[in-house]
Amino acid sequence: MSDYKETPVQFGPDGSLIGIITTPAEGPLAPVACLMLNMGANHRIGPRRINVKLAREMAGRGISCIRMDLAGLGDSGPASGSEHFLTQAVLDLQAAMNLIQTMLGVRRFIVIGLCSGATNGLSLAVADSRVVGLLMFDGYAFPGRRAQLERQFRRALAAPTNPAVIGKTARWLQRKFSAKAAAAAAPHIFEPDPPEVTAAVFRRSMTQVAERNVAVLLFYTGTMHVTDRKRDQLGPFANEAFTQRFEYRFIGEIDHSLTSMESQRIFMEVVCDWALRVSQGAVAASAPHAAAAARSGGQFASSRPAVALQRDPVI
Numbered sequence: 001m002s003d004y005k006e007t008p009v010q011f012g013p014d015g016s017l018i019g020i021i022t023t024p025a026e027g028p029l030a031p032v033a034c035l036m037l038n039m040g041a042n043h044r045i046g047p048r049r050i051n052v053k054l055a056r057e058m059a060g061r062g063i064s065c066i067r068m069d070l071a072g073l074g075d076s077g078p079a080s081g082s083e084h085f086l087t088q089a090v091l092d093l094q095a096a097m098n099l100i101q102t103m104l105g106v107r108r109f110i111v112i113g114l115c116s117g118a119t120n121g122l123s124l125a126v127a128d129s130r131v132v133g134l135l136m137f138d139g140y141a142f143p144g145r146r147a148q149l150e151r152q153f154r155r156a157l158a159a160p161t162n163p164a165v166i167g168k169t170a171r172w173l174q175r176k177f178s179a180k181a182a183a184a185a186a187p188h189i190f191e192p193d194p195p196e197v198t199a200a201v202f203r204r205s206m207t208q209v210a211e212r213n214v215a216v217l218l219f220y221t222g223t224m225h226v227t228d229r230k231r232d233q234l235g236p237f238a239n240e241a242f243t244q245r246f247e248y249r250f251i252g253e254i255d256h257s258l259t260s261m262e263s264q265r266i267f268m269e270v271v272c273d274w275a276l277r278v279s280q281g282a283v284a285a286s287a288p289h290a291a292a293a294a295r296s297g298g299q300f301a302s303s304r305p306a307v308a309l310q311r312d313p314v315i
Contacts (some may be wrong), residue, residue, distance in 0.1 A: 002025060002056075003024065003025050003056070003060035004022050004023065004024060004025055004055075004056050004059035004060060005022070005023050005024075005025050005059075006020055006021070006022050006023075007020070007021045007023070007098060008020055008021075009021055009066070009103075011095055011096065011099045012071075012076075012092065012095045013080070013095070014039045014077075014080050016071065016076055016077030016078070016079075016080070016096060017068060017069065017070075017071065017076045017077075017092055017096070017209065018044075018068065018069050018074065018075040018076045019044065019066045019067060019068030019069065019096060020044075020055070020066065020067050020068075021064065021065070021066045021099075021100070021103065021104075021172060021303060022055040022056060022058070022059045022064065022065045022066075023059055023064045024059045024060070024062050024063075024064070024065070024102065024106070026061075027062060028062065029062065029063075029064055029105075029106060030061075030062045030063040030064070030276075030279040031105075031106065031108055031279060032063065032106065032108040032110050032132060032133065032275075032278060032279045033063065033065065033100045033104065033106040033108070033109055033110070034055070034058055034063055034064070034065040034066070034069070034109070034110045034111075035063045035065075035066060035067065035068070035093055035096055035097070035109055035110070035111045035121075035124075036051040036054070036055060036065060036066065036067040036112050037067075037068060037069075037070055037089075037093065037111075037112075037113065037117050037120060037121075038069060038070050038073045038117060039073065039114040039115050039116065039117050040115060040116050040117075041073055042073075042074075043069065043073075043074040043075075044067045044068055044069045044073075044074050044075075045067070046067075046114060046116070046151060047257040047258050048257065048258050048264060050114075050264060050267065050268075051067045051112075052067065052113070053068055053268060054267075054268050054271060057272055058272060058275060060141065060291070061272060061276060062279075063110075063200075063275055063276070063279060064104055065105060066096050066099070066100060067244055068092070068096050069092075070089050070092045070093075070120070071088055071089075071092050072085075074206060077091075079092075086119065086120065086123060089123065089124075090123050090124050090127050090128075091118040093124045093128075094124070094127075094128055095122065097109055097128070097130055107130060107132065107223060109130050109131050109132065109133075109134045110131075110132065110133035110134070110135070110275055110278055110279075111124055111125065111131055111133070111134050111135070111244070112135050112137070112271065113135065113136050113137065113139060114135070114137045114138070115137065115138050115139065115256070116139075117137075117139075118136035118137065118138075118139025118140060119139065119140075120198060121134050121135075121139075122134060122136065122139075122140075122202075122205050122206075122209070123205070125205075125209045125214050126205050126208050126209060128129070129212065132214060132215060132216060132237050132278060133214065133215040133216075133217075133274075133275065133278035134209065134214055134215070134216050134217075135216075135217045135219060135271060135274065135275075136216070136217070136218055136219065137219045137220075137221075137267075138200075138219070138220055138221055138223070138256050139218070140202050140222070141149035141233045141234075141235075142199065142202075142233070142234060142235030142236060142237060143226075143232055143233055144232065144233055144235045144236070147226075147227065147228075147229075147232040147233075147235075150227055151225055151226055151227065155177075155226070198235070199237075202237070203237065203240070203242075204273070206237075206242050206243065206246075207242045210241075210242040210245050210246070213315060215274075215277075215278045215281070216245075216246040216247065217246070217247045217248075217249065217274050218233070218234070218243075218247065218248045218249070219249045219250075219251075219256055219270065219271075220233045220249070220251075220253070221250075221251060221252070221254045221256050222250075222251070222252030222253065222255070223255045223256035223257075226248035227252065228252065231248055231250075232250075233250065247274070249270060251266060251270070253266070254266050254267060271314065277310070300302050
């Protein structure tokens with residue numbers, strides 16, 4: 001007999017959003033539920049089906065989860081409105097929280113944001129006080145000059161035996177010296193914000209969630225020869241007062257896409273341990289303003305969210 005139950009759901013204002021709710025097979029529910037969303041444009045299952053595995057492991061420990069596709073991704077239909085795609089992501093996640101409140105009676109939420117999902121998770125945490133926990137996996141990163149130089153050196157040493165690096169270098173040279181190849185290169189879909197804008201929004205957003213005592217785990221991996229000393233990935237923010245209130249983990253042995261079974265095991269162990277600690281510290285009863293938000297459809301005003309510096313890998 002399994003430790004979980006799974007229920008497919010169709011929700012949102014026009015019923016275009018698709019998700020799977022995973023709950024414990026028996027026993028009481030934890031006072032928090034977990035939101036899992038897309039990593040970039042990938043399906044809601046996550047890399048190597050990690051969201052599926054994690055949701056079932058969480059349910060075995062009493063924590064309910066919903067893994068969902070944001071509007072226009074995976075099985076979900078496109079948004080009917082014309083909101084900015086980051087604003088739309090917040091609205092979609094709020095719709096998922098409203099659904100969980102109605103179905104399970106849970107009023108507190110943890111968001112698991114992988115890579116670009118960290119941007120959506122932080123935006124939601126700023127916009128909605130029902131979020132009490134936020135995990136950002138290889139999300140925002142501001143490595144300093146020393147960390148960047150060391151990474152470049154390690155990559156250079158690995159290049160002669162790394163097929164991915166060799167292929168990427170060959171394609172770059174082709175675009176550099178061939179006008180035809182350069183013209184055929186796929187353009188960027190979105191124009192990223194300048195680094196100083198991203199840094200300013202990160203500072204403002206993280207300060208807000210720290211003031212609300214949201215539990216935050218900044219989780220980084222050693223993908224592409226990244227090293228870490230004294231919170232390298234936070235760069236100029238490493239010693240800020242707000243970051244001192246958050247947990248920080250760097251595990252060089254696992255990679256961004258959780259390729260190996262051992263990487264997945266470590267990832268799930270870290271995430272489940274953190275989620276249980278957040279759950280044990282959460283208050284089951286909803287705050288008045290959170291309940292009012294649920295009654296009004298969970299709509300909260302927010303400024304344009306930030307764009308993460310980390311990018312989903314494209315090979």
